[in-house]
Amino acid sequence: MPAAITCADSPPTSGVGPERTKRVTTVADSHSTKIEPSPSQMIEWYRQMSLIRQFEVKCAQSYQQQKVGGFCHLYVGQEAVAVGSIAAARPQDYIITAYRDHGHAIAKGMEIAPLFAELYGKLSGCSHGKGGSMHFFDAKKNFFGGHAIVGGHIPLAVGLGWAAKYRKEDRVTLCYFGDGAINQGSFHEALNLAGLYKLPCIFMVENNGYGMGTHLHRASAVTDLKLRTGDAYNIPGKEVDGMDCLAMYNMTRDCIEYCRAGNGSMFLEVKTYRYRGHSMSDPQKYRTKEEVTKFQEHDPIGRLEKLLREKNHIDEAKFNAINEEIHAQVESAHAAADAAPFPPLDDVWRDVYANPFPPYLSR
Amino acid sequence: MPAAITCADSPPTSGVGPERTKRVTTVADSHSTKIEPSPSQMIEWYRQMSLIRQFEVKCAQSYQQQKVGGFCHLYVGQEAVAVGSIAAARPQDYIITAYRDHGHAIAKGMEIAPLFAELYGKLSGCSHGKGGSMHFFDAKKNFFGGHAIVGGHIPLAVGLGWAAKYRKEDRVTLCYFGDGAINQGSFHEALNLAGLYKLPCIFMVENNGYGMGTHLHRASAVTDLKLRTGDAYNIPGKEVDGMDCLAMYNMTRDCIEYCRAGNGSMFLEVKTYRYRGHSMSDPQKYRTKEEVTKFQEHDPIGRLEKLLREKNHIDEAKFNAINEEIHAQVESAHAAADAAPFPPLDDVWRDVYANPFPPYLSR
Amino acid sequence: MALIQFREALNQAMCEEFDLNPDVFLIGEEVAEYDGAYKVSQGMLAKYGPMRVVDAPISECGFAGLGIGAAMVGMRPIVEFMTFSFSLVAFDQVVNNAPKMFNMSGGQLSVPIVFRGISGPGQQLAATHSWSVEALYTHVPGLKVVVPTTPYDAKGLLKTAIRDPDPVIFLENEALYGNKGEVPDGELLIPFGKADVKREGTDCTVVAWGQGCLAALSAADQLHKDHGINVEVLDPRTLRPLDLPAILKSIRKTGYLVTVETGYPTCGIGAEIITQVVEHAMDDLDNHPIRVTSLDVPIPYSKPLLHHVVPGATRVAEAIKKAIYFTE
Amino acid sequence: MALIQFREALNQAMCEEFDLNPDVFLIGEEVAEYDGAYKVSQGMLAKYGPMRVVDAPISECGFAGLGIGAAMVGMRPIVEFMTFSFSLVAFDQVVNNAPKMFNMSGGQLSVPIVFRGISGPGQQLAATHSWSVEALYTHVPGLKVVVPTTPYDAKGLLKTAIRDPDPVIFLENEALYGNKGEVPDGELLIPFGKADVKREGTDCTVVAWGQGCLAALSAADQLHKDHGINVEVLDPRTLRPLDLPAILKSIRKTGYLVTVETGYPTCGIGAEIITQVVEHAMDDLDNHPIRVTSLDVPIPYSKPLLHHVVPGATRVAEAIKKAIYFTE
């Protein structure tokens, strides 16, 4: 690991019947016919991943300065997962994830200014300071959070998929969660419903090897996660290298095709890794520096940069331009957030009810 | 269906590795060497199944007379499941099941007098009238209920298995639940824990085809239930004919051996059928008379009776003797319950706390 | 106006809203092909088809969450819990995802969903199946809690609930399903937070809803017949929002307060109402208020024990007499 | 006597009971190899090994049920919820299986289990992560609910909880873990249902526990310093059972009552205490009691909003002044 994409080991089809077999081949086939994305596409991915990385480096600083509170879970190392998969999705597709949500929010097109402001608890934050790091939302951009109860958002994804199917809208729902969430009952109930109702949902487990300090093999009776949904929910599972933005893009595109064709849901085991601690307060005694470095050698941003350089899609000047632009973007967004006002105290009574009653009205 | 026991279609071993394969073969092999139970054993099974059947026929009458209240779920048709499996267990083995619990309680050796009394809500009931039909308990006999929240007792079974392993006691836990319970989060969390901690538990789904009025194929994305635990929890699944007491006995004995050998947990899909409605108030519009009759032709009691007669293990006189004895037993237990006093009203304050405080004390 | 059953009134409310808004759908266990475990959704599958009347597996957490997710994009799900005792396996969805999404998204995502089903002790279902969940859910800001007493209220409140943009907990009593009452055929919307005087009186204010309200009404009739006591029975109809002004107005008239609920006493609705009344009008009270509740024990199966634990007209009458210092 | 941290007192209590009874074990997320998310179980894995200090997957319903099942056969599980906000996904296990097993089995199966962990708003964790679950669990007969304020209470109450044959909800505040206090090294058992006067006073009774109790104490000091007001701070230590006699005794002396909690107001602990006091001693009250609670809104992330919602010493002081008609 990071392994190549292994379409071969799609879940065993025994006992679930022909349709199931059909499904798996659908993806496998379409997958074998890769479309090389355009240079400008890949450059955009590079830009997004770098933006996420620099955004979070700044988050970490601000957290140390105690300008950011609560739990703050960094995505550093996993950027290719959100960027590559969301690049394969369309604006109308629904995105929902857990509390490690900075990357998905930015990849889905949220401006970073309201994100910094949210981290700072300011009125100009995307949730007016009510949500913080774990609860980014952008309804207009079809980004549905940002959810802090492990596994609790997976049934919501099923509801998004249900709405799309009910309204006969051409939308696919991408639902992200961690390897630790697989052992929650909500995961089980949600996937059975998605498999039963054949909903256009792609469930992606971002398997970064750990749930907080607990390694996957100490939490899950089966560590080959892509196998957990085939026989259990009739949802084929596949594995993809989450440190490879291109692989994420191709695999997700195939899965979206599969869902749009009305085949039902897909499950993706995304092999990835987080470089930082679980949250900002994590001594990380459970892993070695060596392990971390090993994965950093496959850094998704570095890998894409290498590719772009090899193919001469980009030159030094362009690189510097991009990175300077990102730097400026982060600095100004951050400065704006820092300077922005906190919400007025009476705002605590705001947005409790869409149709409020006293005392919410009287405020 | 009812199908023969198909040790062949044990869950696919792909991906879970050698140990998994080992497990399955363990059971398969031991299973192939069947021990023919003694005539007296089989006669005892016949007696127990008939007792359960007659007990419940009487329940139904009393319910119509409104002497029994609440929900009353009859086991008629499924008797071989509890009798055959519990016959293979030892007195120290733990039994826990759902609300359709009359059969398991009797098979585990509970007297029927306190059961009738419980149904009548009398002080002499096994739970002093606090539990009713869905909550039979006998701690001394290692029968741990009788639980009415679908799936809610499955984690308790994991706790029983945990205690046995922790104390290094030679006990296996048999946990029964319906096909509808498989889709509860509690099932998922419990089985992952059992698979992870390798606990001596046998999880038996009594697949009678319906969860209330909902057929399995409308509730479960995968209907071949024995497949749902192998790849998902590393708990091998097997199928057994629940209308065949002998098959239940043999399969359960093998599973118990497997657990005692420290291999971890087993999952059994028991194919069975209930003749009566889900509860006493069920118009049963969801199935045809023909379907019911088809299964009644494989009646577990009738099948065992046929076997015993063919092998001349028993003659007409003995049969009559057994059935008359059961009849007398049921009548007297029922009469006793009918005549028994209700609990005094102050009993509502009793057994709320093992270490009570005011107002519980003052009563 | 037609004389129809409580369950029919609910059915009518749902059908009317189904006809008005294609985003409304019903999901739950046995709601479709079985026509509803308690026949509330009778005939709806035939009328609206399987996409709008949806049988769910026994996965309360799963389909409650499905409803919330669908509501986040503007659908109007009605999620039926066969009984609210089973909502406890979906508790996190109901008390976190539903009521806090609007707030945590800074007002971007409202959750227009109705959770409905039976609350309250049924007929000898024992401790785990006999929950009165009023207090558990009224405790939570972001939720609205509704408890209809009559078929009229059932229809008017359910239609309002379905159109409301916020998550609504709609609690029904099994004991009331068969009761008949006058219900207008067409449009009927009852606003939340408006109590209804179910019986006018001058001697004591009794605040009660659902099953407990009927107990209060028969207690009131009995006390009038036997002793000429005039009890005022006030039905809040919604517990969140609560119509405190109406309660205070009645107390200013009567000087006495009794609350009635089938739930556990501790941290119950009675405690909340009494605390609010004491805070705003202690001087209007001529005696301390009394709360009538189920006894503070698990609900037993045995019939005589059950009737001893759950309050009926007799216990309400006793409480009223005590509250107003009445002695024969 | 040694001066140790709150978290050390909890650790000591667990270790002493581990040493006394081999049936005691601890299970929860990150309790073993990580030494506890909040370091309460620090060193216990090394000392007792992986069968007695058990890391669980993120399956609260599963391992809470595992604990209950083990307790049914006489083991003494301590189930740690990283925070009680996460107990809500295991709610059915905690409010049905744990507290009703003894009753529904007719007294055959007691459930000697302790559920412990953080309750109360932490530092900017937002709405779903900031639950004060006191009211939710105190509502339920069959449970016992304990909230220690000092390291001394923490040790003495936890040891009692572990030995108690009934299911105990043991609520800790993150804000208190680092606080130091005098704690005897050896045996220390504090009985349930016995309140503790944390500060003697004559002018107003304040009932408060945990985080709220410390706020009450500093408010009391401030009021004494600024205005010579003598506040009595009464810490019930256990909310179920509740030491009502002690509360009434104090009110008979002071004539005034204020309650403090970090939970939501509606159907909260304050409402319950006030209702019981009014029922038993309305005449001893010289003014209506006042409850200080979190505001009736989802707990916000933003720091200034959070501090506006959750009550601190200032709001407690304001409430006391109002309660005793004090004007500068």
Ligand SMILES: Cc1ncc(C[n+]2csc(CCOP(=O)(O)OP(=O)(O)O)c2C)c(N)n1
């Ligand atoms: C129901 C619940 N239990 C526990 C927690 C505390 N918690 C937050 S994140 C986390 C680990 C999750 O790990 P994983 O799912 O692998 O996601 P990752 O952090 O690796 O992205 C835990 C235990 C929670 N938020 N919700």
Ligand SMILES: Cc1ncc(C[n+]2csc(CCOP(=O)(O)OP(=O)(O)O)c2C)c(N)n1
């Ligand atoms: C959590 C929960 N949801 C719903 C119910 C209502 N209910 C009781 S039994 C039942 C059907 C269960 O079917 P199955 O598991 O197949 O068991 P069977 O009745 O066939 O033995 C339902 C829906 C319940 N008791 N608990």
Ligand SMILES: [Mg+2]
């Ligand atoms: Mg992880």
Ligand SMILES: [Mg+2]
């Ligand atoms: Mg069934």
